Amino acid sequence: MNLKVKTKLVKEISESQNADIEKIKAGNDIIIECKNLNLWYDDNHALKDINMIVKKNKVTAIIGPSGCGKSTLIRSFNRMNDVIEGCKTEGTVEFRGRNIYGNRISAMKIRKYIGMIFQKPNPFPMSIYDNILYGPKIHRMRDKKKLETILKNSLEMAVLWDEVKDRLKDSALGLSGGQQQRLCIARTLAIEPEVILMDEPTSSLDPIATAKIEELINDLKEKYTVIIVTHNMQQAARISDYTAFMYLGELIEFGETEQIFENPQERLTENYITGRFG
Amino acid sequence: MASTTEIYEQDTTEFEIEGAFDTDKLVHLILLMCASLATIVVFFIIFLLFQNAGNFFRKVPLEEFLFDDHWLPTDEEEPQFGAYNIIAGTLLVAFGAMVIAVPLGILTAIFIAEIAPPKISKFLKASVELLSGVPSVVFGFFGLIILNKYIKEVLGAPSGATWLSGSIILAIMALPTIVTVAEDAISSVPMHYREASLAMGATRWQTISKVILPGAISGITAAVILGLGRAIGETMAVLMVTGNNNVFPDPITDIFSPLRTITGTIGIEMGEVPANSLHYRALFALAIVLFLITFIINLTANFIISRFNKKLRGELKSKSRNQILIPEIIKENKKTITYLILSILFGWLLTNIFDIINAVIISLILIGIILVLRIISPFKLEEYKFLIYFYMLFTLLAWVFSTWFDWETAILMCLALAGFIFILKILNPINQQRVVFSIISIAAFISVLSLSIIIYYIVSNGLPAITWEFLTEDSEDSGRAGGIFPMIVGTLWLTVGAIIYAVPIGVAAGIYLSEYAKEGPITKIIRTGIDNLNGTPSIVFGLFGLAFFVLYLDFGISMIAGQLTLALMILPTIIRTTEESVKSIPQSFREGSLALGSTKWQSISKVVLPAAMPGITTGMILGMGRASGETAPILFTAAVFKQKSLPRYVIQPVMALTYHLFVLATSIPDSDTQAAGTALVLLVLVMIMYSFAIYVRNSYQKKKNW
Ligand SMILES: Nc1ncnc2c1ncn2[C@@H]1O[C@H](COP(=O)(O)OP(=O)(O)OP(=O)(O)O)[C@@H](O)[C@H]1O
Ligand SMILES: [Mg+2]
Secondary structure, eight states: OOHHHHHHHHHHHHHHHHHHHHHHHTTOOEEEEEEEEEEEETTEEEEEEEEEEEETTOEEEEEOSTTSSHHHHHHHTTTGGGGSTTEEEEEEEEETTEETTSTTBOHHHHHHHEEEEOSSOOOOSSBHHHHHHHHHHHTTOOOHHHHHHHHHHHHHHTTOHHHHTTOTTSBGGGSOHHHHHHHHHHHHHTTOOSEEEEESTTTTSOHHHHHHHHHHHHHHTTTOEEEEEOSOHHHHHHHOSEEEEEETTEEEEEEEHHHHHHSOSSHHHHHHHTTSOO | OOOHHHHHHHTGGGGBOOSSOOHHHHHHHHHHHHHHHHHHHHHHHHHHHHHHHTTHHHHSOHHHHHHOOOEETTOSSSOEEOOHHHHHHHHHHHHHHHHHHHHHHHHHHHIIIIISOHHHHHHHHHHHHHHTTSOHHHHHHHIIIIIHHHHHHTSOOSOSOOHHHHHHHHHHHHHHHHHHHHHHHHHTSOHHHHHHHHHTTOOHHHHIIIIIHHHHHHHHHHHHHHHHHHHHHOOHHHHHHSBOOOOOOSSTTOTTSOBOOHHHHHHHHGGGSOTTSHHHHHHHHHHHHHHHHHHHHHHHHHHHHHHHHHHHTTOOOTTOTTSOHHHHHHHHTHHHHHHHHHHHHHHHHHHHHSOHHHHHHHHHHHHHHHHHHHHHOSSOTHHHHHHHHHHHHHHHHHHHHHHHSOHHHHHHHHHHHHHHHHHHHHSOHHHHHHHHHHHHHHHHHHHHHHHHHHHHHHHHHHGGGOOHHHHHSOEEGGGTEEOOHHHHHHHHHHHHHHHHHHHHHHHHHHHIIIIIOOSSHHHHHHHHHHHHHHHSOHHHHHHHHIIIIIIISOOOSOHHHHHHHHHHHHHHHHHHHHHHHHHTSOHHHHHHHHTTTOOHHHIIIIIIHHHHHHHHHHHHHHHHHHHHHOOHHHHTTTBOSOOSSOOOSTTSOBOOHHHHHHHHHHHOTTOHHHHHHHHHHHHHHHHHHHHHHHHHHHHHHHHOOO
16 A cells, blocks of 8 residues: 555545544543644644544553654643653643643643653662652652552552562662563552553563553553553553554544454554554 | 533642742753853953953053063063063973874874773773873972983983973873873774774774774864863973973974973962062963963864764764854865975975075975976876875974984984885785784873873872871971871862862753753853863963952952862863763653653652762762862962961961972972872872772763663
8 A cells, every 4th residue: 555545545534533533422431532633843743633532441542653643642641742842732632621731731730640651661760669659759748657558559559569569678770671660650650640641561571571561451440541552453452442543643543442453444444453554 | 410521620720830939940040040150250260361461461562472582570670571482382382292192192092992902991991080180280290300300310401391391291191181082082983883894804903094083083183182272271280390491492392491381470470479560460461361272272172072973973964054164174175284284384494494595495496396297297296295295294303303313313213214104004904903003002001101100109209208197297397397287188178168169050050951951052152161161271260269259359368269269160070070960861760750740850859860969979079089189279369388277267278288299399498208298198189089980980880770
């Protein structure tokens, strides 16, 4: 399939899109909704008119070929793109119905509610203990007992407690890659966010560590909303409830995961899922 | 049942910014102010130099100052301020140092980067770095006591205090700078260049000479320029060994002639002149000349380095319009320019040997021969060019030798040298590599040896002086007996004070540059300011301290004036190391922290800074080492030779190891042992700090696993 045909297909899609979203919206448990979201890195138009919703206590996967804007999109959900020089956003991202790019909104506070896990585990160069309590401490939590509870709860939630409970004071950099990533998840859980964004959280891990994280994501659903970017289509199919397929900065198709994988409405989606390009 | 959306909409105020006060903005502002300080200081130094030079240039015409060679500032009837010899002496002694240090330094750098086995290379690198901390007054002491004696007794010079000894000492001092910077440049040539060349069957030496050195050439040039800057700005060592006679070497190759330099003149005379007298102003005028020379040197070096770095990062587009034109012109006409310079030198040489008319005639004949060759020869002139270069170069060399030996010896030496080069050229690559590598190894050996001899001398002569009393008692009999306890304390006070003033500002400025500064004109100005502050000669800091802290703020000769002067001097070191170590902290740490809802300043202060701490500590200790080894900045601001008690207040003057050693070595006869002991204590103190800094850095580099 050559590039021209692909771009043409992309253009035809927008109309059918809105219909899908309306259908999913029905449940009224929407936590994030972006409307006509556009984003530029200097002159590079990286996100084009994205309309998408994220439902509470569900796992939403974002898939698409490399460079299509997955990371950019997920980072715009908690304004992590603010840090990048020359990055400009238009349109709205509503979290609980309030536009996070609106006036008087503090990006710091948004990030407290919408946490993020990165592709490469990035524990801070301090002890496991300090890593977990970093978030609560910067948010001015000082009660010792409460901190201890948070520590234990978040590590347990991230299924790491048993492995590290005897070495809480050791450097987090001594953990294995998979453990480090679970530590980062626990660190995010410690600030009790509502949404957890994950940008290819397993791409630097081996299959066993990956399986553990996937299991963990499944557990997290109960209390949290998860948005995950992944390159691995089986992973998206296994763990997500909704899937968004992106291509060249546009959202091509968005729907329930089962439908996307078994009965994609768009040729592009089908081609991507069946591995005809990528 | 109310929809979830509605419930949420009621409590979204918790996402809002609270109050109008923004800590991040305040922090940003404070850091910016600290970063600007370095630049402001540079401007302030320039301003104060000119202000204190005052009406000097109205009383003494600029031509007289620059081109007259009568320097009689204290003449009662008619003081004269012709600084020609002094300025020439500054340049000559630095030039001589470069003639020695550049080949040695570059060859040593090649040895460390390319030839030595990893273990030796690592050891050499660390030692060279360590030796860059040897205080200049220790070098001066060695030169005065040992080198000068050697030159007098063995080489038969009328007096030991000569241009030659000044250049040798300066060369040894400039070596660490040249080696470190050049080695960095060579090592940063990407590995795949080497592999590509070796894979084509080139020998290692061919790879080095044809691929690596050309790739590192601008870095190496910068190393040379920085070394030159160091040599020109050096005070104490030069002052102690060159004799300080206001003469011009005659003939100009007379390396046994004594010399007088700008720094030496200021160092000797400033202590004795009344403030704001014409003589005082004349010394500031000299300082302006010195500052301008080093300023130009620094700008050039930094320009070359930044281009080199850009080239390494592949940012330099081959022909962008924004580039400053001059270097391009030079690059394109490299050969013509070399040709021109050589011709001028050659012409000047001819006028030296013959009178002008004969010189012109000979030149004309030579040009005629070249032209005829060009016309009648079946070959193109291009092929002769190399020969012509060589011919000119060797004639120059022969003439230089001839002023030292007789004509026959000079010509023989040149022929031998030419023969050697010729043989080297026709050897097969493997043997060629053998010969070249042995030369390089010998050069590296000489570098290390020269530095070790000094250390060895100081240690072996100083050890007998070291006793418990020496370390814990005050001096007696003008330093001929007793100990150096107050000087140790004074040096520590000065150092600690300097660190206390410099660290907060320097660290803040470093953080600003790495975390907040956006590339733009303001950042550029700040960076230029810091770079220039870094290259400003320490004696200029001394004058600044005198003019500003001692006289203008009326602190008098006092500990605090010395501490502040030293603080300004080490500020660039601290800024740079902070910036570099903060920059080396991966972006993912900052993102991880921001993603947890921290402010920018929280992520910096809680995650980035702790991770960068070893690097910052390194900078701090290096700064301490530098502060404790400096003499020139405290010469007129803080130090006294004798004082009744330890200073109790910061407005009292102090005794210091460096100054004590300086006075013992230059003015107190029969105090050699005490002086050597002082030198040893000073050396040990500084070396401890430097090795600690290097240790912290190395163990941190090993440990860091992100
Ligand atoms: N910091 C940045 N500055 C400038 N352009 C950027 C930046 N980050 C991403 N881009 C550009 O934006 C587009 C989308 O990038 P993004 O990282 O979002 O893609 P992605 O789908 O996450 O790719 P991958 O699967 O490789 O991670 C790309 O064209 C990329 O070059
Ligand atoms: Mg990505």
